[in-house]
Amino acid sequence: MKSxxxxxxxAGPVRSLVLAIDVGTxxxxxxxxxLEPGEIPKIHGVTRFPGQEHVAGNCKIPSIxxxxxxxxxxxxxxxxxxxxxxxEEEGWIKVDLFKLRLRPRSMQLNMNGMRLGRLPPGKTAVxxxxxxxxxxxxxxxxxxxxxxxxxxxxxxxxxxxxKFVLSHPNGWEGAQQSKLRRSAVHGGLVPNTNEGxxxxxxxxxxxxxxxxxxxxxxxxxxxSDPSKPGFLIADAGGGTWDISAYSITxxxxxxxxxxxxxxxxxxxxxxxxxxARRFLxxxxxxxxxGSSESVEHITKRFDETTKRLFRDDHSLQFISFGSPLDKDxxxxxxxxxxxxxxxxVRELFEPSIEAAFNAIKAQIDASAGVIKSVWLVGxxxxxxxxxxxxxxxxxxxxxxxxxxxxxxxxxxxxxxxGFYVDHHVSVRMxxxxxxxxxxxxxxxxxVEHVAREPTLVQLPSGPRLLPDAFDCILKREIKVKxxxxxxxxxxxxxxxxxxxxxxxxxxxxxxxxxxxxxxxxRNAEEFSTLCVVRADLSxxxxxxxxQTGPNGTTFWKIIxxxxxxxxxxxxxxxxxxxxxxxxxxxxxxxx
Numbered sequence: 001m002k003s004x005x006x007x008x009x010x011a012g013p014v015r016s017l018v019l020a021i022d023v024g025t026x027x028x029x030x031x032x033x034x035l036e037p038g039e040i041p042k043i044h045g046v047t048r049f050p051g052q053e054h055v056a057g058n059c060k061i062p063s064i065x066x067x068x069x070x071x072x073x074x075x076x077x078x079x080x081x082x083x084x085x086x087x088e089e090e091g092w093i094k095v096d097l098f099k100l101r102l103r104p105r106s107m108q109l110n111m112n113g114m115r116l117g118r119l120p121p122g123k124t125a126v127x128x129x130x131x132x133x134x135x136x137x138x139x140x141x142x143x144x145x146x147x148x149x150x151x152x153x154x155x156x157x158x159x160x161x162x163k164f165v166l167s168h169p170n171g172w173e174g175a176q177q178s179k180l181r182r183s184a185v186h187g188g189l190v191p192n193t194n195e196g197x198x199x200x201x202x203x204x205x206x207x208x209x210x211x212x213x214x215x216x217x218x219x220x221x222x223x224s225d226p227s228k229p230g231f232l233i234a235d236a237g238g239g240t241w242d243i244s245a246y247s248i249t250x251x252x253x254x255x256x257x258x259x260x261x262x263x264x265x266x267x268x269x270x271x272x273x274x275x276a277r278r279f280l281x282x283x284x285x286x287x288x289x290g291s292s293e294s295v296e297h298i299t300k301r302f303d304e305t306t307k308r309l310f311r312d313d314h315s316l317q318f319i320s321f322g323s324p325l326d327k328d329x330x331x332x333x334x335x336x337x338x339x340x341x342x343x344x345v346r347e348l349f350e351p352s353i354e355a356a357f358n359a360i361k362a363q364i365d366a367s368a369g370v371i372k373s374v375w376l377v378g379x380x381x382x383x384x385x386x387x388x389x390x391x392x393x394x395x396x397x398x399x400x401x402x403x404x405x406x407x408x409x410x411x412x413x414x415x416x417x418g419f420y421v422d423h424h425v426s427v428r429m430x431x432x433x434x435x436x437x438x439x440x441x442x443x444x445x446x447v448e449h450v451a452r453e454p455t456l457v458q459l460p461s462g463p464r465l466l467p468d469a470f471d472c473i474l475k476r477e478i479k480v481k482x483x484x485x486x487x488x489x490x491x492x493x494x495x496x497x498x499x500x501x502x503x504x505x506x507x508x509x510x511x512x513x514x515x516x517x518x519x520x521x522r523n524a525e526e527f528s529t530l531c532v533v534r535a536d537l538s539x540x541x542x543x544x545x546x547q548t549g550p551n552g553t554t555f556w557k558i559i560x561x562x563x564x565x566x567x568x569x570x571x572x573x574x575x576x577x578x579x580x581x582x583x584x585x586x587x588x589x590x591x
Contacts, residue, residue, distance in 0.1 A: 007422060008253075010035040017144075017158040020165040020416030021136055022208075023129065025099045025239030026270055027060040027379060028077075030140045031413035033421055034154070041421045043215070043414050046143045051078030059410045060379075061139075063099065063238075065132060066092045067120035076135040093120045097270065098132070100239055101125035102179055106511060106528055107171050107266065126179050130186030137189055164189055165201045165416040167208045170242040171264030173509075174531040174571045177202050202570045203419045205412050206244030206262050209235040209377045211422060212415030214254070216404040218375060222248055230259055230370035232363055234356065234390075235412065236380035239268045241356050245363045245371055246425070257427035260366040261477055267355035269307070269380040275348045276302050287331045297321060298338060306345065311384035313346035346385075353386060357393050364399060366477075374401045377411040427479050430566055433510040434530065435472040437520055438490065439465035448518070460493045460555035461547070470508065472516045473564050486564040487576070493555045497544060500537040505562060507531050507573050533562065535575040 010016075016035040022028060030046040045059045052061065061077035066087050068074050074092055075083050087094065097116055102125055119128065141159075145151035166180050181200050190196035210218075210233045222231055235242040245260040277299045284290040289298065301321040310317060322336035332339035364371045374394065376387060381403055391401040404411070419425075442456060442464055443449045449466060456464045474486045494500070510517055512526035521527055537558065544556040560577040 007040050009038050009040050010421070012037055015157055016161060016163065018163040018165060018417060018420050019137075019140060020167065020208075020413050020420070021133060022167045022205075022412040022416065023099060023132060023136070024060075024063055024237055024379070024412075025097060025268060026063055027238060028063045028132070028136060029060045029410055029413045030136055031410070031417045032140065032144070033417050034148075034158075035421075041417075043417045043421075045410055045413060046140050048143055048147075049078055049139050051080075051082050059413070063096060063132065065095045065098075065128065065135075067095060067123070068092055069121070071120040071122045073131045073135075076132060077139075093118065095119065095128055097239070098125055098128045100266075102129065102172075102176055103169075103266075104171060104173065104176060104528075106525060107264065126183050127186055129180070130183035132187075133183055133189055134187035137187065161199070162189075163199050163201060163420065165203055165420050167203050167205050167412050167416045169240045169264045170204045170206045170244060170262040171240070172204075177570055178531075201420060203416050204242065204244070204262060205235050205237065205240070206233055206242040206264075207425055208412045208415035208419055209233045209242070209375075210244060210246060210256070210415065211418030211424060212377060212411035213375045213404055214422070214424060215414060215418055218404075221402075222373070229372075230367050231373045231375060232360060232371050234360060234374055234376050234378075234381075236356065236376060236378040236386065237268045237412075238270045238379060239266060241265050241267050241359060243356075243359050243363055245367050247370060249426075254422075254424050255426050256424045257479065258425065258429045259370060260363050261429045261431040263359050263363060265355055265359050267352040267359075268378075269352075269383075271352055272307060272348050273299060273303050275351070276307070279344070279348060284331055287328050287333070289326075289328060289331070289333065306340075307348075308383060310345050310349070311388070313342035313385070315342050316340070317342055317345045349383075349385060349389075352380075353389050356386075357390060360390070360394065361397070364397060372399055374399060376401055376403050427481050428566070430474050430476055430478045430480055431511075433470075433472050433476050433512075433516055434474040434486075434564055434566070435470055435508055435510075435516075436488075436490070436505060436562055437467070437508060438469050438471045439467055440469035442466055460495055460549040460553045461557070462550045468520045468522075470510065470517050470520045472510075473562060474566055475516060480566045484566070486566065487561050489559065489561045491557055491559050493557050495553060495555050497538075497541045497556060500540055500558070502534070503537045503558075503575070504532050504534040505575060507533060507562075507564070530571065531573060533573045533575050535577075537575075537577060540577065 012035055017032060018035060019030060019032045021030050031043055033041040033043050035041055047059050049061045062081060064080040065073055066075045066080050066083060069091055094117065101116060141155060145155050148154050164184060168176060168180065181197055184190055184200050185192045190199050213233060230245060230247045233244045242264050244262040246256050247259050249255045249257050280295050280298055284295060298319055298321045302319050306317055306319050317340045319338040320336060324335045326336040327334050360374060380386060387403060394401055452466050455467055457467055458464045473488050507530045508520055509528050509530040510526055540558060546554050546556055548554055560575055563574050563576055565572040
């Protein structure tokens with residue numbers, strides 16, 4: 001673990017509390033630190049939840065909720081698992097895997113023929129996520145009050161200024177962070193005010209896992225061998241693999257840089273379970289154990305035992321699901337156990353392992369061979385077969401695979417607190433091309449321009465220009481410090497000043513490879529709008545100078561800049577303008 005001497009004392013003026021909430025696809029947890037002025041923060045985990053008090057030190061609960069037919073939440077977490085009989089009797093609606101509903105449209109999800117269940121009436125994925133956050137927050141409040149000396153007084157002191165760190169997959173961006181923020185408001189974590197929402201912080205699961213590994217000695221291990229400057233964090237969770245590449249650039253204080261754009265793939269442990277469900281449906285189709293209820297039960301037992309313990313594809317595997325009286329020799333069931341060949345179980349794992357290997361290898365290639373070690377964390381990382389297969393497949397590239405000694409399943413929770421109090425990463429890599437649409441000067445000699453000639457638009461000042469041009473403000477694979485701002489100046493011509501009060505600009509994102517694209521293709525998968533930047537420019541009405549175009553049209557030219565802040569884990573953009581100052585003209589926006 002990280003020694004206290006390596007962490008700086010909290011410099012804030014008053015006692016505070018930071019809560020890191022990791023809502024996972026299949027399991028969730030919470031860690032926190034009480035921030036006392038002048039004292040070195042210590043990370044704690046919430047290790048007691050309703051419904052599993054008998055399990056000492058269990059730091060994770062299932063990401064499951066039950067709702068009644070009117071959309072009221074009836075149970076969540078471990079409590080939800082103990083109420084299955086009542087839920088079925090009263091017709092409650094089970095909601096699981098709800099995190100997958102918030103994924104970006106650009107992230108393809110192969111559910112292997114399965115579908116996400118229906119949502120309760122009147123509920124969106126944002127509402128469900130918010131209800132689960134509210135439940136975790138209540139559990140955390142009760143845990144802190146019950147386990148700390150003067151717990152009630154402590155909570156009263158900090159409850160109105162708690163800082164929340166929400167972790168999310170590497171592939172999530174501004175739109176998903178906005179949904180998480182709305183979920184936090186819905187769940188009552190913060191009020192729906194600018195001050196309240198400012199208490200929500202975001203960290204990618206990859207970067208949170210990095211900080212967790214540092215807590216467990218990664219930095220000392222990497223620094224002890226100068227021949228291994230680069231390393232990769234692979235967070236193997238229930239839904240996603242979050243893969244991030246780093247190098248250590250300073251020791252006192254510890255400073256770390258991202259050396260390749262982070263990656264995120266849907267290949268977590270839940271997809272092994274989904275493949276198992278389809279496999280069992282087919283295998284037991286003509287058996288008395290082939291009903292949907294039986295297959296669901298056997299799949300659940302596979303999750304709890306066989307999947308976790310699988311380590312050898314040459315040995316027979318068993319799913320223990322029933323009593324000694326349960327048998328059907330035709331499908332390999334004897335004494336309440338279903339017999340499977342090791343090769344059959346291996347094939348359930350293989351697509352996830354292969355996808356993870358390919359993603360890791362792509363990061364190694366992108367780092368130009370700098371990466372020499374992989375640190376495997378997350379609940380799925382505990383599986384021995386997965387661990388040994390990655391070791392075997394990466395060995396030819398002189399890359400070692402390691403696992404932290406401590407519990408890997410709570411890495412994101414602890415690491416998210418570490419991200420807030422230690423903040424080791426100083427440089428991050430841009431994942432895509434970010435820019436805006438502008439009007440491009442028509443070139444009669446350019447074949448592409450001629451093909452687009454029917455789309456020409458004329459500005460009030462006279463020029464005829466082509467729309468849908470892409471102007472890149474920040475390129476892909478650029479190292480960005482937290483203090484760096486990327487800015488470009490633009491102008492637009494307005495025939496009425498009335499639109500100034502609702503002035504807005506779209507920030508476009510291109511996720512393709514290669515060079516910066518010249519044009520925006522609105523229906524292409526590689527293009528999407530990242531966010532909308534809005535500003536009230538109505539104060540400019542008094543200083544804007546009217547001009548007259550060649551056709552007699554009156555117009556006003558507005559000069560402004562678009563600024564992108566990318567160095568933090570949360571993407572930010574803003575419009576900047578100067579009032580009553582004459583500036584030269586720049587590229588023009590369509591509004």
